[in-house]
Amino acid sequence: MRTPTFRHWRPATFVAAALVALAACGRPTRSSSASDAASRVYVAPGEKDEFYAFFSGGFSGQVSVYGLPSGRHFKTMKVFSQDPETGYGYSEQTRAMLNTSYGFVPWDDSHHPELSQTAGVPDGRWLFINGNNTPRIARMDLTSMETAEIIEIPHSAGNHASPFVTENTEYTVAATRFSVPTPQRDVPISSYRENFIGALTFVKVDSSSGRMAIAFQIRVPGYDYDLSSAGKGPSHGWVFFTSYNSEEANTLLEVNASQHDKDFVAAVNWKRAEACIAQGKGTKEPARYAHNTVGADHIARTEWGTSVTVITPATCPGLAYFLPTPKSPHGANVDPTGELIAAGGKLATVIPVFSFSKMLAAIEANAVDTVIHGIPVLKYESVLAGEVPEPGLGPLHTEYDGQGHAYTSMFVSSEVVKWDTKTFQVLDRIPAYYAIGHLMIPGGDSRKPWGKYLIALNKITKDRYLPTGPELTQSAQLIDITGERMQILLDFPTVGEPHYAQALPASLIQDRQLKVYDLAHNTDPWATRGEGEAGVTRRGNVVHVKMTAIRSHFMPDNIEGVQVGDSVYFHVTNVEQDWDVPHGFAVTGMNNSELLVMPGETRSIVWVPTKPGVFPFYCTDFCSALHQEMQGYIRVSARGSSVPLTANTTRR
Amino acid sequence: MRPTTFISSLFALLAIAACGGKSDAPAAATTAAAPASTLTPWQVEHGVGPITEPVELKAIDQHEVTEGKALFDQRCASCHKANERYVGPALGGVVGRRAPEYVMNMILAPDQMIQKHPEAKKLFGTYLIQMPNQGLTPEQARHVVEYLRTLPAPPAQ
Numbered sequence: 001m002r003t004p005t006f007r008h009w010r011p012a013t014f015v016a017a018a019l020v021a022l023a024a025c026g027r028p029t030r031s032s033s034a035s036d037a038a039s040r041v042y043v044a045p046g047e048k049d050e051f052y053a054f055f056s057g058g059f060s061g062q063v064s065v066y067g068l069p070s071g072r073h074f075k076t077m078k079v080f081s082q083d084p085e086t087g088y089g090y091s092e093q094t095r096a097m098l099n100t101s102y103g104f105v106p107w108d109d110s111h112h113p114e115l116s117q118t119a120g121v122p123d124g125r126w127l128f129i130n131g132n133n134t135p136r137i138a139r140m141d142l143t144s145m146e147t148a149e150i151i152e153i154p155h156s157a158g159n160h161a162s163p164f165v166t167e168n169t170e171y172t173v174a175a176t177r178f179s180v181p182t183p184q185r186d187v188p189i190s191s192y193r194e195n196f197i198g199a200l201t202f203v204k205v206d207s208s209s210g211r212m213a214i215a216f217q218i219r220v221p222g223y224d225y226d227l228s229s230a231g232k233g234p235s236h237g238w239v240f241f242t243s244y245n246s247e248e249a250n251t252l253l254e255v256n257a258s259q260h261d262k263d264f265v266a267a268v269n270w271k272r273a274e275a276c277i278a279q280g281k282g283t284k285e286p287a288r289y290a291h292n293t294v295g296a297d298h299i300a301r302t303e304w305g306t307s308v309t310v311i312t313p314a315t316c317p318g319l320a321y322f323l324p325t326p327k328s329p330h331g332a333n334v335d336p337t338g339e340l341i342a343a344g345g346k347l348a349t350v351i352p353v354f355s356f357s358k359m360l361a362a363i364e365a366n367a368v369d370t371v372i373h374g375i376p377v378l379k380y381e382s383v384l385a386g387e388v389p390e391p392g393l394g395p396l397h398t399e400y401d402g403q404g405h406a407y408t409s410m411f412v413s414s415e416v417v418k419w420d421t422k423t424f425q426v427l428d429r430i431p432a433y434y435a436i437g438h439l440m441i442p443g444g445d446s447r448k449p450w451g452k453y454l455i456a457l458n459k460i461t462k463d464r465y466l467p468t469g470p471e472l473t474q475s476a477q478l479i480d481i482t483g484e485r486m487q488i489l490l491d492f493p494t495v496g497e498p499h500y501a502q503a504l505p506a507s508l509i510q511d512r513q514l515k516v517y518d519l520a521h522n523t524d525p526w527a528t529r530g531e532g533e534a535g536v537t538r539r540g541n542v543v544h545v546k547m548t549a550i551r552s553h554f555m556p557d558n559i560e561g562v563q564v565g566d567s568v569y570f571h572v573t574n575v576e577q578d579w580d581v582p583h584g585f586a587v588t589g590m591n592n593s594e595l596l597v598m599p600g601e602t603r604s605i606v607w608v609p610t611k612p613g614v615f616p617f618y619c620t621d622f623c624s625a626l627h628q629e630m631q632g633y634i635r636v637s638a639r640g641s642s643v644p645l646t647a648n649t650t651r652r
Numbered sequence: 653m654r655p656t657t658f659i660s661s662l663f664a665l666l667a668i669a670a671c672g673g674k675s676d677a678p679a680a681a682t683t684a685a686a687p688a689s690t691l692t693p694w695q696v697e698h699g700v701g702p703i704t705e706p707v708e709l710k711a712i713d714q715h716e717v718t719e720g721k722a723l724f725d726q727r728c729a730s731c732h733k734a735n736e737r738y739v740g741p742a743l744g745g746v747v748g749r750r751a752p753e754y755v756m757n758m759i760l761a762p763d764q765m766i767q768k769h770p771e772a773k774k775l776f777g778t779y780l781i782q783m784p785n786q787g788l789t790p791e792q793a794r795h796v797v798e799y800l801r802t803l804p805a806p807p808a809q
Binding site: 529581625 | 725729784
């Protein structure tokens, strides 16, 4: 078949084409023309995006920062994974961030970013994200976009239903996706029902510093706890966790954990937990967990937790209730009014929507089917606000636009379904390419959604992009939700699996971005606050190099007297005080990573030379017109050599 | 270009133009080089930057000198010495060769100075290094000037 070209077109065709193009400029249509969609996501060179969006990196362990509506990628925040590009997790100042009770764990599987909230609205202070593999919660500071703290969750495995926050970020929560023997011990796996239990962990967040502390753990049956969402407004004080595998199966879960008609949403009253603990109903149990914090000196340190307060529903009536929920629910998402909780049963044929006020009435009326481990199971009909009929296949996760509409992702039928939160009727549906997991509306899990865009976070892209061998990109799709019907505007690839995301208007944080670290307040013990302090010292086999970096030289730049097998610590201080002037540092054959040092900051890295010679070091970040000149040499002599330790700190 | 292609392009342009709306693209795509010297006589003497009012030099204030020296050691000494050319020019006697306002503008707005001031341009040609902006406040720059006043000019070569 011949490819049609303009050459073969008649003039009438051009007129028709132009008319079609013109028509597309008017009211947005369902299948918007490419140019119309393009104009609505186009951010002209030099212009800025309307929203910051924070996407989890999934198996990359990090968080990426994008602009919306353009989909442009600005930065990857280093969280759970070592990053040889910057030295995060390699440098002396950052290594402690990745300590855990399992040892140094330099990676994770980061799933759910969550913005801190005040009065149920994202406040632009911090971003939390869970480590799903080695149970952890990280907190990022949104003025530096750097990880400030990582706390390990003890008595947990697979921290999936996390780190969702309560209305004023009183707590960020964690839960066990995998129930495990607690405390951990050597038991037959077949003893699952006797020995395996779940834990819902509430982590207190200090309202001024953001510092996290494990407040208490609620011991719950050995199900798989999946996702959660905090109450707001009238339901403030409650958190709703979904669970599956109420069968308590431990083999072939894809079959054996799908036997029951209904699993559960656990409704947890954390104010009640606080009251019970105040009455002495909690017990302190030994636990060992790492709590890694970046100090005022910009150095990460680990403190070890030694115990955790545990409370059980049986000893604290009113603490937790189970809401029966069809078929392996994933999301349990509270709407902006705080009244509705939509639960996505992965294998269900409807989306059940619970009513918070009916739940309170059912508790009052004791509308209970049975009690499991001290947790009353409320009657399904007594707590139901309505069911969304025939929504599609595999409902997973719901967010809201604040205009009375809910949007639910459908994993199996790969679509987004819009429904009415009053009538529970489906209003619209749009395909996602392909296998949508979570979806996100800026503020769509809060009391005040900015309901302009929806992001579909897709697991599979198959034929959507130029192929790149067996491993293909994942993607996000930007959907306009301002009209009656949803309209896809943009499709963009992401770093790692974009498991879930959060977004907020750029105006909330863009003017608060840190530009440099103040050199005058650099209290790193190895800081070099000016070339007068630069130099080298030896303590046994350890050599410390105090070095400055500024456009475009290192001081010292020539070092002699180092011996094979020495541990040479390079402490590099970037003495620039200007925005956007990091310096890099690297020596030939470094076995760990290079360094990227922000203005005013000190970063240290160790180098152990293995052979005599003279080895160059240089700046790896193109910093200035004379960046290529930003270099030096380090001379390495044989062990026991008499070459004195010297460092050139002059021009000659 | 074939006539038909030309016509089609025309239609496409018409269609795009008709969309309107997003006309916030900058009028000129490139920033033209600044016109030769548009500096006022005051700027020629005192430099270009945030310092636009005269700075009065009184008897040397030792407290400010101490403050200024500490700042100089941290933020300036990587490139400037008193008596020798280093990465940048020797600064002994600089307050005297230049107006204090000029020195402060060079500290506070080196990028503007290098782009706009003929003397700073000349120095850039000699030293080939864009002087970094070290983020001082005007008050801190004034303290550095006070310190620089205490550095005598190097002996004539």
